[in-house]
Amino acid sequence: MVAASHSNDNQEKTKLIIEAAQKRFGVYGLMKTTMREIATDLNMSKGLLYYYFPDKEHLYKAVVEKEQNEFLEILKDKIEKNPDPEENLKEYVNLRMSYFKSLLNLNRLSFDSSEEIKSIMSDVWIEFRNKEIAIIKKVLKKGIDLESFNISKVDESAILFVDLLKGLRNMEINKKRIFFIDEIEYDLLSKKSNDFVEIFIKGLKYR
Amino acid sequence: MVAASHSNDNQEKTKLIIEAAQKRFGVYGLMKTTMREIATDLNMSKGLLYYYFPDKEHLYKAVVEKEQNEFLEILKDKIEKNPDPEENLKEYVNLRMSYFKSLLNLNRLSFDSSEEIKSIMSDVWIEFRNKEIAIIKKVLKKGIDLESFNISKVDESAILFVDLLKGLRNMEINKKRIFFIDEIEYDLLSKKSNDFVEIFIKGLKYR
Incomplete structure (x- = not known):
């Protein structure tokens, strides 16, 4: 009983730390924030x-994971509530743009100094991309079932859609040497x- | 007369130097090639x-410009010879991929060490992108005239097309820290x- 309560305390503390870090990173960015x-x-x-x-990098990772999960939950919720697959894709684009912006605020770090953090974050981003693709795949399948989409390769199309948007976003931040627009x-x-x-x-x- | 012939000699020499550099860069890349x-x-x-x-960087720039111009000439030629705007877009994609590959061979440099060359090349790339967009714009207009494309914003669509493809290519090379796939x-x-x-x-x- 005591152990369980102690563990709950730990969870609560962890949650509070992540929330405090999220605020700091959101305003000052990863580099300019200290433990x-x-x-x-x-x-x-x-x-x-x-x-x-x-270390700070693992706390940053926890903040990014929190924001990723929040984004995915909101997205899933919106998609479930709206039966139109076309509108679902548009909702994804707009929601993803907002999330991108909040992530840039969280980051604000120069490309040069990000080797360590990149290596820590690599798995997190791969997992997130896979979850995004899975959601888009579901939307595309819904569009096929409703006979509103004409798609032969659902997997490839979902990956392509997510990657094309990612490519556009990357191009905007690659122009400079800093994660900020x-x-x-x-x-x-x-x-x-x-x-x-569109x-x-x-x-x-198209048929 | 002597001056003119001397100037022709100069042009001929410049051409030979660029060709020799093109071969060296193509096999060993920019970094591993010396003057x-x-x-x-x-x-x-x-x-x-x-x-x-x-310096080597300006010679590299001359080589890239030569390859860009060759790419643009072949592309224009293919597009002029083929009246089908859909096929023109596909031709662009395939030709652009080959050019991308040859450029990677020419480069083979790590991202970290490329600040100087990036600054020298910046204008060259902006000009090239504008030329690409102008060609795609012409193809889209042809498609509108033939009533095969339904486009309201030709400029935006041309830019979007070129940038989406660029975004996909960048993503592939951004995965690593070296210009090579x-x-x-x-x-x-x-x-x-x-x-x-497609x-x-x-x-x-779509209408």
Whole structure:
């Protein structure tokens, strides 16, 4: 009983730490945030913070995973509530753009200094991409069942859709050496992504 | 008369140097090729080579420009000879993939060490992208005139088409820290690009 309650305490503490880190990273980015600042925000000693997370990078990873899961939950919920597969694809594009923006805020790190974090994050991103593809695949299948999409290779089409949008986003951040885009660039990228999804949907509908 | 002939000599020499550099870069890449080797290939002193090109980076730039112009000439020629705008888009995708491959061979440099060359090449790439977009725009217009494409924003669609393909290519090389892809990755990327152009064309045709 005591052990269980202790474990619940641990879970609650972990949750609070991740939330505090999320706020700090969201405003100052990964590089400009220190473990000391996060500990101070929580009225916690630095030593205790390190008991929960071995370093800043693993805390960052936990924050990204939290945001990924939130994004996936909202997306699934929206898709379940809306029976129209075309609108589902558009919802995905817009929701994904918002998530991209929040992620850039979380990050704000230069490409050069990101080798360590890239290696820590690699699995997280692969898993996330697979989950995204699985959701899009379900939408495409729904479109086939409703006879509104004409697709021969569902897997390939889902991967292609996710990757084409990812390619557009990457191009915007690759232009510079920092993970940050301003409002104008964000709006332009949103417009481009929406133009893309319009043509892609028509392409799927064409008989 | 003597001056003119001297200038012709210069042009001829420049052409020979670029051709020799193209071969070296194509086999060993930019980083592993030295100006000394290129001079030796030409039975030329290193000093004389530097009279024509101030450094290896500017010689590399001249080689890339040569290949870009060759690509654009072949593309224009193919498009002029084939009246079908759909096939023109497919021709572009395949030709662009081959050019991408030759460019990777030419380069083979790691991302980290490419700041200087990136800054030298920046204008060259912007100009090339604009030329590509102009050609695709012409193809889309042809498709509209033939009433085979249904496009409201020709400029935006041309840019989107070129950028989506660029995004796919970038993603493949961004996975690693080196400008090189093997045959399997190249075939996968070709397949993806071809799948993309199929859907995109259907999207343009949809009424």
